[in-house]
Amino acid sequence: MEKKNQFVIAVYVDNQFGVLTRVTSMFTRRGFNIDALTVGETESPAYSRITISLSGDGYAREQLINQLRKLYNVKKVEVLEDDCIQRELMLIKVKNSPAYRQEVLSAVDVYRAKVIDYTVDEMSIEITGDPSKIDAFVKLMMFYGIIIEMCRTGIVALERGSNTLLNK
Amino acid sequence: MKLTGAEILVRTLIEQGVTDVFGYPGGQAINIYDALYKYSDEIHHYLTAHEQGAAHAADGYSRATGKVGVCIATSGPGATNLVTGIATAMLDSIPMVAITGNVPSSLIGKDSFQEIDITGITLPITKHNYFVHRIEDLADSIREAFQIAKSGRPGPVLIDIPKDVQVATYDYEPQTVVEKIPLPLAKQTQIEEAIALLNAAERPYIYIGGGAAGLGMGEAVKELAERIDAYIGCTFMGLSAINNDCDRFLGMQGMHGHYASSMAQKNADLIFAIGVRFSDRATGNVSKYAKGAKIIQLDPDFAEINKNVRVDVGIIGDVFDSFTRIAKGAIKKDHPEWRKTVAELRADEERFTAEAEASSKAPLTPKKIFDIINADKPSNTVIATDVGQHQMWTAQYVQFDNTRRFVSSGGLGTMGFGLGAAIGAQVATGDCTVLITGDGSFGMNLNELATAVTYKIPVVIVLMNNGVLGMVRQWQTLFFGKRYSNTVLDRKTDFVKLAEAFGAKAYRAFTAEEFKTAFDEALKNTDGPVVIDTAIDEDAFVLPMLPPGGSIDDIIVRK
Numbered sequence: 001m002e003k004k005n006q007f008v009i010a011v012y013v014d015n016q017f018g019v020l021t022r023v024t025s026m027f028t029r030r031g032f033n034i035d036a037l038t039v040g041e042t043e044s045p046a047y048s049r050i051t052i053s054l055s056g057d058g059y060a061r062e063q064l065i066n067q068l069r070k071l072y073n074v075k076k077v078e079v080l081e082d083d084c085i086q087r088e089l090m091l092i093k094v095k096n097s098p099a100y101r102q103e104v105l106s107a108v109d110v111y112r113a114k115v116i117d118y119t120v121d122e123m124s125i126e127i128t129g130d131p132s133k134i135d136a137f138v139k140l141m142m143f144y145g146i147i148i149e150m151c152r153t154g155i156v157a158l159e160r161g162s163n164t165l166l167n168k
Numbered sequence: 169m170k171l172t173g174a175e176i177l178v179r180t181l182i183e184q185g186v187t188d189v190f191g192y193p194g195g196q197a198i199n200i201y202d203a204l205y206k207y208s209d210e211i212h213h214y215l216t217a218h219e220q221g222a223a224h225a226a227d228g229y230s231r232a233t234g235k236v237g238v239c240i241a242t243s244g245p246g247a248t249n250l251v252t253g254i255a256t257a258m259l260d261s262i263p264m265v266a267i268t269g270n271v272p273s274s275l276i277g278k279d280s281f282q283e284i285d286i287t288g289i290t291l292p293i294t295k296h297n298y299f300v301h302r303i304e305d306l307a308d309s310i311r312e313a314f315q316i317a318k319s320g321r322p323g324p325v326l327i328d329i330p331k332d333v334q335v336a337t338y339d340y341e342p343q344t345v346v347e348k349i350p351l352p353l354a355k356q357t358q359i360e361e362a363i364a365l366l367n368a369a370e371r372p373y374i375y376i377g378g379g380a381a382g383l384g385m386g387e388a389v390k391e392l393a394e395r396i397d398a399y400i401g402c403t404f405m406g407l408s409a410i411n412n413d414c415d416r417f418l419g420m421q422g423m424h425g426h427y428a429s430s431m432a433q434k435n436a437d438l439i440f441a442i443g444v445r446f447s448d449r450a451t452g453n454v455s456k457y458a459k460g461a462k463i464i465q466l467d468p469d470f471a472e473i474n475k476n477v478r479v480d481v482g483i484i485g486d487v488f489d490s491f492t493r494i495a496k497g498a499i500k501k502d503h504p505e506w507r508k509t510v511a512e513l514r515a516d517e518e519r520f521t522a523e524a525e526a527s528s529k530a531p532l533t534p535k536k537i538f539d540i541i542n543a544d545k546p547s548n549t550v551i552a553t554d555v556g557q558h559q560m561w562t563a564q565y566v567q568f569d570n571t572r573r574f575v576s577s578g579g580l581g582t583m584g585f586g587l588g589a590a591i592g593a594q595v596a597t598g599d600c601t602v603l604i605t606g607d608g609s610f611g612m613n614l615n616e617l618a619t620a621v622t623y624k625i626p627v628v629i630v631l632m633n634n635g636v637l638g639m640v641r642q643w644q645t646l647f648f649g650k651r652y653s654n655t656v657l658d659r660k661t662d663f664v665k666l667a668e669a670f671g672a673k674a675y676r677a678f679t680a681e682e683f684k685t686a687f688d689e690a691l692k693n694t695d696g697p698v699v700i701d702t703a704i705d706e707d708a709f710v711l712p713m714l715p716p717g718g719s720i721d722d723i724i725v726r727k
Contacts, residue, residue, distance in 0.1 A: 021291065022291060025292055026292070028292075029292045059474075062474065063471075066471035066475075067471055069470070070471050072295075
């Protein structure tokens with residue numbers, strides 16, 4: 001068995017109504033399990049960029065890419081290099097209890113996160129970084145047992161250097 | 169010139185070379201039908217009994233000719249009735265354009281009367297689909313749909329047109345027929361890798377699939393097989409690509425394939441696969457498939473390479489071009505051992521067939537029916553089928569003499585496909601068309617008899633009537649302790665009277681002599697369908713058989 005790896009795929013699609021459905025419907029039909037998916041505008045108004053992260057073996061990766069390329073509104077599919085720039089944003093709401101307040105604020109400082117709401121019984125924190133940093137922060141908050149609610153955007157990623165995927 | 173959307177639609181169909189369409193009108197398609205009325209001297213619409221019949225007819229039209237089949241339905245139930253037909257075309261890579269009307273844009277999303285999200289429903293069963301928001305996009309969407317349907321690996325495309333777009337007016341300028349997007353040509357290095365494998369092989373097996381069936385490669389494949397001392401087998405979808413009189417041809421392999429063909433593939437040291445997708449019905453248990461063989465795979469669809477089976481050389485692009493270039497490099501070979509092996513396999517197969525035939529006490533066996541059909545059918549006959557035992561017997565026994573003569577639902581296995589598809593194929597070709605069906609399948613969409621009668625479409629319908637759902641029954645016999653759950657039809661339908669009630673001719677045959685008389689009479693009939701109700705044994709088996717999940721080592725050859 002080939003070992004499972006985490007990989008990131010960037011997909012340029014026509015910036016049109018219904019295209020995201022076409023992509024996600026294909027995932028469902030072919031049984032691909034996606035860890036995270038983000039979609040948004042790009043440098044070209046004609047295209048949207050979908051960033052998909054998933055774990056799987058080489059076979060799964062090859063199948064996913066092939067099936068994506070078959071969709072008519074998909075213009076470009078690239079597996080990003082391991083050293084690509086990856087960022088994710090998380091909003092997390094934790095209990096504002098005197099027992100942990102200092103620890104949380106220290107963590108916010110160390111992780112270069114930001115407290116964006118502060119009430120008598122909760123703190124909301126914004127943190128940006130690569131997914132492993134966010135994971136570590138979540139783990140820490142879990143250790144304190146103070147998480148009320150959280151949501152993560154899923155990653156966006158760009159390759160290093162001046163090349164763009166569209167002209168690659 | 170300013171035309172309405174509905175007129176632009178019909179003019180664009182005509183512009184794209186469409187002469188026949190199949191469909192059914194309704195509230196949100198009235199404008200389209202009004203335009204069809206206006207241009208009826210340039211495009212012929214066949215009104216079917218049900219939209220599913222229209223979709224299958226468009227599909228059959230395409231299978232028999234390679235042209236893009238076209239069907240039309242109204243919104244809501246009209247559109248959903250097309251779904252099985254579209255999925256059938258998708259699974260067998262059949263180029264088809266399905267057109268549906270929808271409620272006006274202002275009523276979309278409001279659960280309006282007969283509103284349905286047909287582009288959403290058909291997303292996974294079309295190659296692509298369109299909801300036309302603006303009349304400005306209409307003509308080009310249709311042109312694109314035709315191009316997508318027929319380019320590369322073909323498939324169905326749906327265009328959903330809301331009523332307001334049908335009614336609006338816009339400029340229409342006729343254009344030429346859209347060309348297929350040319351397929352890439354294979355890299356020479358890959359061609360050379362394939363040639364090296366071919367030249368090193370001692371037991372080569374050329375394996376033809378649906379991706380090669382319509383390309384007219386038969387003679388070229390035969391020539392290569394003779395030169396390199398190879399044998400040829402095919403998938404279900406590859407049937408009729410090679411004429412059965414070719415002595416290198418072993419027939420279909422797979423779950424119900426010919427013994428010699430399946431065993432030769434197992435024994436081969438090289439499988440030269442052309443336009444096949446290694447479906448589970450062809451490979452059996454994929455982990456045990458072709459373990460001793462190198463595999464070369466040619467396909468227009470890059471996603472098919474290494475999807476189901478890992479291949480040694482996978483070549484994407486125009487398969488006929490790749491094949492020709494590989495064949496050019498193949499050197500003449502003589503493999504006496506291989507010929508001996510295959511001759512023994514063929515002898516075994518003949519023995520099994522003869523034993524099975526001798527063991528039957530029934531006055532009319534499937535084999536006798538097909539012997540008569542093969543002897544008496546005119547050349548170039550199109551054979552259509554439904555799905556079940558009769559379909560597999562057809563695949564095993566019918567002798568094909570030209571490409572695109574086999575019209576049958578392979579991938580989806582759609583019972584009820586046959587009659588509509590046979591109608592479409594006959595309309596498209598004008599050739600003798602025989603539908604082989606069973607009482608289960610025929611019961612699903614026999615309403616299309618009305619269509620064949622109305623338009624005087626001479627389809628000869630051979631109804632292999634065993635009073636049971638034979639294929640499922642066969643599984644129940646073999647794997648479910650003969651618990652015949654819901655497969656004994658026990659219906660009182662008199663198919664002769666029923667056919668006559670529709671206005672068709674009909675015969676009944678209990679013996680081979682009666683069948684021959686009826687079949688010969690039916691072939692003479694040119695002004696409408698003929699039904700021949702033939703009685704066969706409810707426990708006749710399709711053999712050989714690979715048990716589900718089994719491999720070729722588990723092949724069952726005797727009852």
